[in-house]
Amino acid sequence: MTETVLLVGGGGREHAIARALADSNADLYACAGNKNPGIARLAEGFETLDTTNPTAVVDFARDSGVDLAVIGPEAALEAGVADALDDADIYTFGPQEAEARIETDKAFQRRFMEEHDIPGCPDFETFEDMEAACEYVDEYDGDLVVKPAGLTGGKGVRVMGDQVDAEGAKEYIRESEYDRIVLEERLVGEEFTVQGFVANGDLRVTPAVQDHKRAYEGDEGPNTGGMGSYSDSSLELPFMSESEYMDAIDIMQAAVDALDGYKGVLYGQFMLTAEGIKVVEFNARFGDPEAMNTLPVLETDFLDVLTAARDGDDLPKLKFQRQATVCKYAVPEGYPTDPKSGALVKVDEESAGDAILYYASVDEREDGIYTTTSRSFAVVGIADSITEAEEIAEDALAVAGEEGLRIRHDIGKPDLVQQRIDHMAELRGE
Ligand code: AMP
Ligand code: GLY
DSSP: OOEEEEEEOOOHHHHHHHHHHHHHOEEEEEEEESHHHHHHHOOEEEEEOOOTHHHHHHHHHHHOOOEEEEEEEHHHHHHTHHHHHTHHHHOSSSOTTTHHHHHHOOHHHHHHHHHTTTTTOOOOOEESSSHHHHHHHHSSSSSEEEESSSTTTTTTOHHHHHHOOHHHHHHHHHSSSSOOOOEEOOOOOOEEEEEEEETTTTTEOOOOOOEEEEEEETEEEEOOOEEEEEEEESOOOEEEEEEEEHHHHHHHHHHHHHOOSOEEEEEEEEEEEEEEEEEEESSSSSOOOOOHHHHHGGSSSSHHHHHHHTTTOOOOOOOBBBBBEEEEEEETTTTTTTTOOOOOOOOTTTHHHHHHEEEEEEEETTTTTEEEOOOOOOEEEESSSSSHHHHHHHHHHHOOOOEEEOTTTTTTOOOHHHHHHHHHHHHHOO
């Protein structure tokens, strides 16, 4: 049976969700703060509205006659959009505000892990008194990470021994005027993401993905929302073993068991360290860019997952194409600190060739599609190996050109993947 589905959000992640829903023959209605041309083309109806305004989203959902909803961005979850849709009898695949605190309140997240004995929790303390936090920095034996408790779009964290020294950390704590922060042990290793579908007590996991948060090639520069990401043809990544992937899944299962009643995507951000798997954070939604690695290789009908979740059934077992993926974002020049908008996007879904093109924060005008001040679009290559997938992504980027854009060409290249493998070998003392 065809379902009418509402999608909330207008980034690259949501374009990937829209494509998966369209492939499932769902009738799609979408709303977002920006008019994403890729989503708009797939949708029967598209409205630009404030996706953190629950009333506006519910009104649009009712007018569109949707049966089901999927929420992309964390800001909408934090604003209680899932609560409002559920209250309007529109089943929403996305946690309610209280459950989304696993992402939106990092102090809550660490206490939740501690209370429920979820494995992989680093040493941490939470602070409301910033002078007490600075004293803790002075007394702590080792490097710490400063994390604002609330949402910062991935840009609020400062890592001692990497981005700042102890003095810099204290300066940041004093000057940034956060109400609450978490100070936690700095984890050293390789990061990876696992996204899981959760509903009715079930967890269905997807292949591991590695994102690249730093703005510039060689992992230099400020943190961003994510510049690109890759996954392999197996569930794990080249620098880890299958049993390490399974350790991450055990942690996610422990979280799902403790989260009683959670529905939506649970995103685990992990650090593979010399001492095993640790949790960097949990998020309450798909990753952006990671959704663009995962959804195109999902063979299971995405709508079947959503309807099983809604109907109280067991979630279907997931099947994936055994293919590697490489996703690269094109971002405006100067992103993220001083982004310049207004560059013409020269590649489209046809001229991207073998790569898939996902639009993100762009502006569709009469004479073309232009960049704004956030990530512009992403291309995804899919192939038997990471190397081949990377080449497919690069061919599409060559069509796009570089005018007004910045791209991390190193993502997914053999050199960078090998550096990850060597880094883990070195940490393990091999
Ligand atoms: P978050 O906003 O929690 O995603 O953090 C942004 C980035 O900060 C992560 O992707 C990591 O690279 C880094 N980070 C966060 N927590 C830690 C930690 N405990 N140790 C080392 N790096 C961390
Ligand atoms: N790629 C990082 C995130 O979605 O939070």
